[in-house]
Amino acid sequence: MTDTRRGRFFEDFKVGDVYRHAIGRTLSETDNTWFTLLTCNTNEIHFNADYAAQTEFGRPLMNSCLTLSLVTGLSVEDISQNIVANLGWDKVTLPAPVFAGDTIYAESEVLETRPSKSRPGQGIVRVRTVLVATALLATACGASSSGNSPTTGAAIVFGAAVSLTGAQSKEGGLTKQGYDLWLDWINQRGGIVVNNVKHPVQIKYEDDQSDPNLSATLVQKLITDEKSQFILGPYGSAATATDAIIVERDGIPMVEANGAAQSIFSHGYKFTFGVLSPANKYLTGVLDMAATLNPKPSTIVMLSANDNFSLEVAKAVTEYAPSKGMQVLATKQYPAAAPDVSGLVSQAKALNPDILMNSGHLAEAININKAAKQLGLNAKIFAYSVGPSTPDFINALGADANYVVDGSQWTPQVKYKPSFYLSVSDYVKAYEAKYNSSQPPDYHVAESTAACLAFQKALENAGSLDATKVRDALASLDVMTFFGEIKFDSRGINTFKPMVVEQIQNGTHYTVFPTDVANGTPKYPTPAWSAR
Structure with a gap:
């Protein structure tokens, strides 16, 4: 007998899988009016053209709950055709308006899978679904629509002066492991999406030999000679302190993960951010x-x-x-x-x-x-x-x-629920697979990956590769990751994450x-x- 079942079951979902949902849907004024009336929404921005013309949008907005319902529906065949129940949405963001005539597409990424604790034989899958909207295109042959998939741009170049030799080479090696783990993951997905352009990522390394003064010299080389657009921090507070002087002078953002001394952040620097809890x-x-x-x-x-x-x-x-x-x-x-x-x-x-x-x-x-x-x-x-x-x-x-x-x-036992990237358990699995290790990563690895995630999210939020705009996006960042909350105080220190x-x-x-x-x-x- 041929198996005619549609959709996926729990065992079919793998963390990191991305499903580009096949069906698209063009929204109309009628959709908007009826949905708004059916749900008793009295905001005239959705159904009164004269009223909407006087707003900053200039025309009626699609009801955001309609957009949410549609995106959910588009994902059903790939995500929830066979589910027992939808357990909820933990975060919904509405970054741009949708108008009548826009065609909606969606894609979903699997973030986490785990067996259910209360229902043996069943499992829980957590996904992140994003919307792509394109204006309806009129052609001589009639009306058609297409998804606005990201184009591919030039590589984003990060520089990192890390202790690969010298007294702190062990810790420096762990730092590099954390960076490289993220590098593989992001490039497997084509890179960082900045203003609908997908940029692959390069990290250029220099060995500071566990010498803080050499570290600063190498960071300058990475910026000037090797054209690094952004800097990932070194290992240790001493090297971070000297590197911070360089990036501040050159106006290049640095996110660091291994310099916990608060003295680094006592100089009023604007371009240095630390994802880790401070030394105290x-x-x-x-x-x-x-x-x-x-x-x-x-x-x-x-x-x-x-x-x-x-x-x-x-x-x-x-x-x-x-x-x-x-x-x-x-x-x-x-x-x-x-x-x-x-x-x-x-x-x-x-x-x-x-x-x-x-x-x-x-x-x-x-x-x-x-x-x-x-x-x-x-x-x-x-x-x-x-x-x-x-x-x-x-x-x-x-x-x-x-x-x-x-x-x-950080330890593998923390219970953070990240809004993107990998879950805690899947991060451990990814580390053990990449480095053929029987032991989970230590916190130096995890915090170094977290620095990369801070940059990734800041670039996405900034919608630009401009150093100052990325710096501003870092300053306002507040995101939950497998490593914990990444959020910076006015000095650039992450005082919000416990140990x-x-x-x-x-x-x-x-x-x-x-x-x-x-x-x-x-x-x-x-x-x-x-x-x-």
Whole structure:
């Protein structure tokens, strides 16, 4: 027997699929009048030509609910022919007016698929459907219409000076992974659509060798010699600070994902935007978690590198700890990227803190953990600002990485519902597939992808490649992504996105705080080194 069923079923939907719905529909004045009357809409803009002629539109507008209903109907054969129920619309935008005589086409992109939690054997599909309207074209042969598909334009060139060698090469490599993951995705779809022109994307990379001064020099090269139109940020606050000087002087927007120091944004810059939560949030969440534990830890020793980011993290801990009934016994500084911190760890051991914290980077976190074991510093909590979230931390320390906690910009357990791009779960799948990894991406990867998404949405909203218009679109951006909300305060900092706390348990990262996104509970207190 031939299967004559129409439409798709749950298993047919794949994230990233785009369906260009075959049927179009030309709207008429009669459609508009009847729909408006049937729905008791008394706004004369929809049915009174004299009234409408006096408005900025000059003629009657199609009822927007009619347009919404039509777009939904056009999508049925591809999207909802076989559904049990339409669960709703989470966002509807009306970016342009529709008039009688316009022909409506639509296309849908699959954003997320997941099994239903309440109905075994069924699933939920989330899609984004967009409308294309074209004026009715009269020809000698009669009336016809066609879809106004985007044309293809020149490539948009992004530049990025990233630490591919040097002390921060591990973090720099993760940054590049996040950029490249988005690059593949956007180019598979033909590029970024700007004012109905689809532009493929290029990212030109330079290796700043973990040197902030070299980073600034390379950013200037990317702008001047390599004709980069926009800049994706480097790894680290120090390099971001020097790069910000260049982009401000040249009037080129930069979106960065790995420079959390608020000092970067204290100069009144207009062209630098950071998608990540600022430095002062990195370890305060660990204190919030610690305050829920029994017995509650009460004393802290804070170790800190002397770069701006690390000092801001340490300062925030010192100021916040008393509000949680905790005392910072000492704050000890060391030169950034110091190869030996055993002396400071020995001083910390003498104070016998409940919590040993470090504000620094991956290499320093590894060295501090090794020194703590060697010297027998047995804290109840070991918490480091940067490092534990990366796979290199576990690879370097093995079982000694267990029990360490950190504040994380993102984990695969967050529950954001993005308005475009991939869902959280599909982002993890895309990363594991591209990089042949058995481990999910860490937050450095995710936040770097988020920087690209901010640029993408700003370019779409600006409808222009003009640097100033894109800068203005970034300043007004407010969008939900798999990484969380991207929205900037007047300084260009994303103060609107929270952080989470994760802990390494049996060689695996678990989100342990806050409880509403946790997939594990804190293992506390940390056993003494001799008991592990």
